[in-house]
Amino acid sequence: MPRIESTAARLAKLGFADGARAAQLLDRTPADLDDLLEFLVAVADPDLALVSLTRLAEREPAVLTAVREDERLRARLFAVLGVSAALGEHLVRHPGQTALLAEPELGGARAALLRAVGAEPGEPEPRAGDPDPLVALRVAYRGRLMHLAARDLTGQATLPEVMAELSDLAGAALEAALAIARAEVDDSEARLAVIGMGKCGARELNYISDVDVIFVAEPREGADETKALRSATRLAQAMMRACTAATQEGSLWEVDAGLRPEGRSGPLVRTLASHLAYYRRWAKTWEFQALLKARPVAGDQELGESYVQAVNDLVWTAATREHFVEDVQSMRRRVESHVRAEGERQLKLGPGGLRDIEFAVQLLQLVHGRLDPLLRRRATLPALAALSRGGYVGRDDSRGLAEAYSFLRQVEHLLQLHRLRRTHLLPTDEADLRRLGRALGMQADPVGEFTARWRRHAMEARRLHEKLFYRPLLQAVARLPESEARLSTAAAAARLEALGYVDPNGALRHIAALTTGVSRRAAIQRTLLPVMLGWFADTPDPDAALLGFRQVSDKLGSTPWYLRLLRDETAVAARMARVLGTGRYATGLLMHAPDAVAMLGSDAELAVRPPESLRGEASAAVSRHAGDPETAVAAVRGLRRRELFRTAVADISGLLDIEAVGTALSSLTDVTLQSALDAALTKAPDVTRFAVIAMGRLGGMECSYASDADVMFVHSPLPGVEEREATDAAFAVANELRRLLSLPAPDPPLLIDPDLRPEGRQGPLVRTLASYRAYYARWSSPWEAQALLRARFSAGEASLGDAFTSVIDELRYPAGGLREDAIREIRRLKARMEAERLPRGADPALHTKLGPGGLSDVEWVAQLLQLCHAGEVPALRTTRTIGALRAAAAEGLLDPADERVLAEAWRFASRVRDAIMLVRGRPGDSVPAEAGERRLIARTLGYPPDGSEDFLDDYRRVTRRARQVVERVFYGG
Template sequence: MNETVMKRLSDVADGVIRPFNQTELKSALSLLKDAGKQQPALAALLAGESPLKSFVAAALSLSPYLRDMALLDPATLVRALDEPLEPLLKGFVADARDAWRGEEGGPPATEAQVMTRLRAAKRKLSFLTALADLARIFDARDTTRWLSEMADACVAAAIDHLLLAGEQSGKLKLANPQAPALGSGLIVLGMGKLGACELNYSSDIDLVVFFETDAGILVSPEDATETYGRMMRRLVRILQDRTGDGYVFRTDLRLRPDPGATPLAVPVEAALLYYESRGQNWERAAFIKARPVAGDLKAGEGFLRELVPFVFRKYLDYAAIADIHSIKRQIHVHKGHGAIAVKGHNVKLGRGGIREIEFFAQTQQLIAGGRMPELRLRPTEAALQALTAANWIDATTRDELIEAYWFLRDVEHRIQMVRDEQTHLLPETESELRRIAFMAGFADTGSFSARLESVLKTVEKRYARLFEQEEVLSSASGNLVFTGQKGDPDTLRTLESLGFERPEDISRVIRTWHYGRYRATQSVEARERLTELTPQLLMTFGESRRADEALLRFDNFLAGLPAGIQLFSLLTSNPALLDLIVSIMSSAPRLAEIIARRPHVFDGMLDPGLMVELPTRDYLARRLSSFVGGSRHYEEILDRLRIFAAEQRFLIGIRLLTGSIGGVLAGHAFTDLAGLIIEHALKAVIAEVEAVHGKVAGGRVALAGMGKLGSFELTAGSDVDLILLYEHDDDAGESDGAKPLDPVRYYTRLTQRLIAALSAPTGEGVLYEVDMRLRPSGNKGPVATRLKAFEKYQFEEAWTWEHMALTRARLIAGDAELMDATRAVIAAVLAKPREEAKTASDVAEMRTMIDKEKRPKGIWDLKLIPGGLIDIEFIAQYLALIAKGHGVKAEVNGLSTADALKRLGGELMDPNDLDLCLAALHLLTELSQVIQLCVDGGFDPATAPAGLVDLVCRAGDAPDLKSLEAELRRLTKAVRKVFQAVVK
């Protein structure tokens, strides 16, 4: 038998790795001892001393992940102790490949069974592969091959299961249910490392899915996109959802054509047309490694043959060279491309890393592969060998890069084996770096670091020889002179080359700065700092789209700044802060106006922890308490609240603008901030009213947040919907203060004071616009309502839409007992029996009325468009009203719309419709948050700042606006169908 096949873990050499430390070693031995009570073979191993015992204990001391696997499944470890490894691994791969099959003579496996089987097979193979790798019985080539084989098997099994399920549901008609993928026309390509059979230890897998429309397996061909789209969403769930058994592979489908505008599975004809007409240079590079891994493998090979002219161009013309340099620049500016180091270095994306070796090979494959088919190889080592054979590189370069490639892959595997994390970063600490060094077989971090640095520098040297050095723009590229009354001609040319369209206007603005006409530039020191900063400032603004507009907004900011020395010094030493200011000025006119009008909000941006600390309720509460603490007078408290609210709204917005938080988290933060501010304002108002009018016997209030305030979905520009409820002793008379009032007038006055405190314009601005139309009887009713009256109204007079609004009610401030009583009333109202057909009719009628009275202004009217936010909110509210009648727990108060949908829709909606609504809600939320943050009056692509267009595309995870609008139309159209199906 083949010698490799017969390799066993027991063949491990003595001292191949060292234990992390004595504490971890003892822990590993203790774990093995406990497992040995159930596994005699382990007990026998522990009874003596051997290289195998030393190795296993050392491996488990070095990797918490492997230790957990050994504890979870000691039987697999026992099998590996003396059985040949490769037959074992082949068995695991076979188990995964057959996971879709049922028991002998029985029905096919259920989805839950498939998920469990795949996770078990992947876990066992990963465990034994890691041990064999650490033992040096396998090298990195073996490890990547086995991981790739397992991924192939898992994807293929999941696809077979989904195809068979499609037939069982009546959507598909398969040629052969015993071989579901055969002749199906469903093409699943593995990309990147999966396609090259080079998967790393904790890699995700990149898949691209296409289908042949004429394959004949669709019962309703017109539903192809929807049918296959649902299938792919299930595929992702099967592979990457974490269950009690773990996960299989994180799965990414974003390498498909134009992912922001196309479905998860793309028709072959459409894909070929896209690549022929609009394919990008990075897609050419990606398809070098593409390989059919599941589905109809024959159709997949045919598709790749059709793509050859796109990937490997027949002629090496200037456009092709420009394309290749474009790829180089894209990778060169990647965030991971830092200086060579060891601690914290990114072995994949950093200088001298794996990506440079891969790109070294791929670039030359793209250049010459059209004329030399022998260069069209997927694996990196094979490509380097072929390039040498074709005399594109010499043998020394080939050998150096191959050796470096597998060494770095080894290091990458060890980084990932520690905790099964998808990371490529070496540890920052000496202790954790020692762990990696020991796993790689080195005696200490010094020898490991020396070897790694040598490898990285070798790769960097070879890579640099292949590509010319990029020119870096600097102030030396032209004059920047801002003296005199007119613009210097050379300076104007420099400004134009930097990206400004109106260089004379820009020159005039900067001369204004240097003349000291603003308070921020009046001191000599401030002007000196600004002069030093100006070249970098102009370069950074010049790189933004519509650079002139952005710089003029910055000028407006400077004009209102009380002092400039600190700011200019910070910007000089902190380029990231400068980038942030440019981002605001170029993409967010609303934020730019805020800091120009109230420069003090900028102070919070100087906090080094701004982007690190999340704006949670606890975080905001601590900050607010320290800021307001010590304020005694009513107006002083309110002014402090206004300052704090303005600054924190701005800082939450900055986090959203920079991408450090997303739209959902921003909505929660804006809401938490509003809740805290309103709570403090209510306390101040109550104290102020009591000081003048005294107290009502037994009097107490509770404040309910409604709408987006109730569901944690406020945006930067939201008003707040409130209902104030009160109670008092039944025999209470007038209040006991100097100016007594009867209870109705007392709580009316208190509510009016609260509205004024929140919404009155002052020198420090407005806290929140207040809307109280959701109170009983709306604007016709009293501004404050006694709880008893509220309860009677809700049970006897309220319309369905008022009960819909109640599903988002959340008590945010006031007397604890009254808040509890109010919650009980709301729960009772929402739980009362109701006629489902009548409720559905009322909800549909309400939506129709909104359609007529508030017509959407276009696709970007995200709230009002058919299938937009209102439709999704109405679905959730309708389900909350009918849930009790279906025996479903209906308590959704205090939940976001998404969480309410998850709680209710899981039982009351089709799972695919629920997924669709959640996906649409996520997209609409992300877009709404960014748009509300950056502009007033809605988003108009024709007039929006270019930077905002980029931000909106980023928020929608789309390459361009056209793609994003297509995705919006697709999702909202589908949501409207779901709305009509649910509310019927």
């Protein structure tokens, strides 16, 4: 028992969820599996994989030798066992099929399944004396299903390839079942074609799904039609039984012929003429929607092709039927009402599920496909791509739907593979969610990351479904502004949609709330809104702009100057529209201080205020609240919020370049630190001088909207004061400063980050000037000298700050430059940072800070040039990256062309980071992978509505060129 307990602990540490159970399994297994555990813990569910592997090894010990010798076999087998308990059971029953996983490809499924049931492609039925063909069919089918799942789970088959192969495998099984049926039914009088419908017809089948079919038959030459149909019906029934009958190997799947004319009430088999007569006279709208997927899958291929060709003419004219669109929409609503109990967990039928996407795509196909044959695709993803190419769906919308569809289908496949059961319901059990997340490559927090991705895709799918699928009857048209009041409902809908509103219904609700009534306020709004709707439409997010406008108006609508200003100063309204439609950051700042609208009137109002002016206002606020540091700093933070809004608006309006934005934000941080320090000092004894040293982006005057304040604290005891007493007082001041700036408040906090101090988090928060001098003289490393290149005085006593910078100048600007070993150390540190600090799952090419050609690359080039040459070249003694590059180029230390390339990359990456904050309202270092968010950022950076891909291409090009310079200049390549 102690041995098992120690093994359990080791296994739990390796990554098994149930270490005790895993230890018991290993203890009962004769073979030593220790060398395979590292491979097992990498799969989606190591515990599940271990259970199946030990059972398989007990049944067939040679399997372990095979997986040790064959890397492909091992990867595929373990991937399957880590996801599918059902396929693990199948392998335990049929261990010989393990060898299938070593095969790169298995060849044609149709011929293989026919052989499995004892028939050959040229033979009509199984040979007498062969094993039970029903069992053989199931075993052979699942072997091929397992091979496909293995390639799917190891990334060797794409989602479209998997869906297509599953559909072809189902068609092969139907052909084999038809061969079995011919052994009991004489088909000499009838030709029978099996038409695949739904996902089978579209070649986008799931792992476990009902296979929808329609049967069409014709009498052979000289045969009686009635007898032929009777024979074909018996043959079809026998074929269905061959698939659905229960055996010791279970069944394949249900064959569902419910989509035939008259449904389950109609004859199972009809002639082609009978089918066409029904469709021309009696068919409902949904039946034409279903026929869009029709494809011959088994039986008489020529007859099947004739059927599809004939019904296609009816499918692509169905949209001309009266109430066609309304009928399709009503059907979708009925489907939704049937799954309300399962709610959002229904991947297929719930809101934001697969049906949302499929119905939207199919409706657009049916409406536009009559005149555009390029839209006549059976499968969802190719049809969506065709709709996008034809301009019927926006490229970003198409991409968003495709990403959501692909993700949801992958999840659906993983759910079904687990037990080989037909399910579309997302589990609630954490272990099941963890298996799903890990199977999709999520390692750090598989449950949280999976849930977040699923919700994001479902929300986007639902949003786009409602945008593309519904054309809402906007009864609020009478509440439109006066200039639109005469529009019909259809015209109102068309105008809002043409303007780019995602939610026209919601837009008219906001308009109605703003314009309802006979008050002066409502009258002015009715005058303003016709123009403002157009301005909102020109922003990245028109819906957000209108919502923000309503919220600000609700807060300020009763203020006399607000609406008058908007009415009389159109520049204010136009700029306000632009700000509200750009993103959450500036809108959030405005919500807490809506009177800041007043500064939107002119470019002069948006000019960055000089630091002296800000310091004077902040100092006055602290003085007004002397003795109450929290209230004093709250007033200063309110000032900071207003100036952040001013800077953001000037940035959005194109009045500031990225360097000016960094300078404005850094100066504002300096003022905030000084004011908070003044407030903190009121509670400290007057025993020491105190200064705040700016570091990092603050030191370089390169702050972004998301930047913390990287600082160090230095103090110097006053004459006659014990150093211990002075240090305690300085420590109290530093902590009070940090507390005051991080107190909960409606204004953005300013977080203080002192981690660049000597010894980092392990070192003292505050040191004396003498202590800094001693440390840097004895202990400093090259990275600290590099960090000090950005050090400058920020707040406190200026003379102490100057003394500090004098102490560090010798270290950061070494006479004679750096030794070769120090240069090698810096290059090694940079290479290590590139390898280790990039967040898990991040695309390096799109990471603005740590990616190739990003901010870090450019900054390290500038800093290496400074460390090597600033001791002899005073022009390099600057804390600013772009300033250092300019000086290096001017002094002949850097090729001017290289300087331009590096500066362009630094500015672009900095602008992207700021744009991410402006759009999201929260920081981010990576260009978003999600298409909708990337589009908003591209628009904020000045790209046109369809310029998201151009933005991405530009970013990759600029950073790629910068990286080439880094390789040559920094690494000496």
